[in-house]
Amino acid sequence: xxxxxxxxxxxxxxxxxxxxxxxxxxxxxxxxxxxxxxxxxxxxxxxxxxxxxxxxxxxxxxxxxxxxxxxxxxxxxxxxxxxxxxxxxxxxxxxxxxxxxxxxxxxxxxxxxxxxxxxxxxxxxxxxxxxxxxxxxxxxxxxxxxxxxxxxxxxxxxxxxxxxxxxxxxxxxxxxxxxxxxxxxxxxxxxxxxxxxxxxxxxxxxxxxxxxxxxxxxxxxxxxxxxxxxxxxxxxxxxxxxxxxxxxxxxxxxxxx
Ligand SMILES: [Fe+2]
Numbered sequence: 001x002x003x004x005x006x007x008x009x010x011x012x013x014x015x016x017x018x019x020x021x022x023x024x025x026x027x028x029x030x031x032x033x034x035x036x037x038x039x040x041x042x043x044x045x046x047x048x049x050x051x052x053x054x055x056x057x058x059x060x061x062x063x064x065x066x067x068x069x070x071x072x073x074x075x076x077x078x079x080x081x082x083x084x085x086x087x088x089x090x091x092x093x094x095x096x097x098x099x100x101x102x103x104x105x106x107x108x109x110x111x112x113x114x115x116x117x118x119x120x121x122x123x124x125x126x127x128x129x130x131x132x133x134x135x136x137x138x139x140x141x142x143x144x145x146x147x148x149x150x151x152x153x154x155x156x157x158x159x160x161x162x163x164x165x166x167x168x169x170x171x172x173x174x175x176x177x178x179x180x181x182x183x184x185x186x187x188x189x190x191x192x193x194x195x196x197x198x199x200x201x202x203x204x205x206x207x208x209x210x211x212x213x214x215x216x217x218x219x220x221x222x223x224x225x226x227x228x229x230x231x232x233x234x235x236x237x238x239x240x241x242x243x244x245x246x247x248x249x250x251x252x253x254x255x256x257x
Contacts, residue, residue: 041201047191057074068083068106075132078136093155096155100148101145110123139240143244151171151250176227176231177225178194183197190212200230216235217249
C-alpha cells in the first residue's frame with residue numbers, strides 16, 4: 001500500500017513523476033479507444049450537465065490514453081486541482097488527505113480486456129474519464145475537497161479499533177453512493193454524477209434497470225455494497241447543496257465544528 005507523507009511539500013513535477021515512467025502497449029491503446037466509444041454511447045441521456053460541460057473541455061485529452069501532464073495542466077489552469085499518479089490502493093487517511101488538498105490521485109493502469117465494461121479495481125480510465133470532468137463544476141469540486149477534509153479529520157481523531165472501523169465503513173459507503181454511484185435530479189430526471197457509472201457502460205445499464213431512491217445519509221451509512229459488482233442501489237440528490245447538507249450532518253454526528 002502506498003504511503004503519502006509530506007503532501008504539502010510536493011511540487012507538480014514530483015506529483016507527476018510516476019507517470020513519466022509509464023508506457024502502454026498497442027493493446028492498451030486499442031482497449032482505451034473501444035471503452036471510450038462504448039461509454040460515450042452509454043452516457044447519452046444519463047450523464048449530468050456538470051459532467052457534460054467538463055467533458056467538452058477534456059474530450060480531446062481522452063481520444064487516446066491521456067498524457068497525464070497535459071491533463072494536469074488543463075485541470076490546474078481551469079479548476080485549481082492537480083493530479084497525482086498512484087499505483088496500487090492508497091490508505092484511507094492518505095486518500096482523503098490528498099483530496100482535501102485538491103490533489104486527485106489517479107491510477108495509471110489501463111484495465112484488461114475482461115473488465116472493459118466494469119472493473120472492481122482502480123484504473124486510469126475510471127479515474128480520469130469517470131471523475132475528472134465533474135471537477136470543472138466548482139460546487140462539486142468544493143464538496144469533494146471539503147468532505148475529504150472533514151472525513152480525514154474524523155479518521156485521525158478516532159482511535160484505532162471498532163469505532164474507527166465503523167467510521168471507515170460509513171465513509172466508504174458515503175463515497176460510493178455519492179461520487180462513485182451518485183445521481184442528481186435535472187429537470188425532474190435522474191442524471192449520473194458518479195464516476196463508477198460514468199466510466200462503465202455496464203453500470204450505466206444497471207442504473208437504467210434499477211432506478212434510484214431519495215438520498216438519505218443514515219440509509220447510505222446502513223447500505224452495504226461491494227465494489228466487485230455493479231451497484232446494488234443508487235441514491236438521487238436534488239442538487240449538490242444536498243451533499244453539503246449531508247456534510248453538516250456528518251460534522252454533527254462526529255462532533256466537528
Ligand atoms: Fe472512483
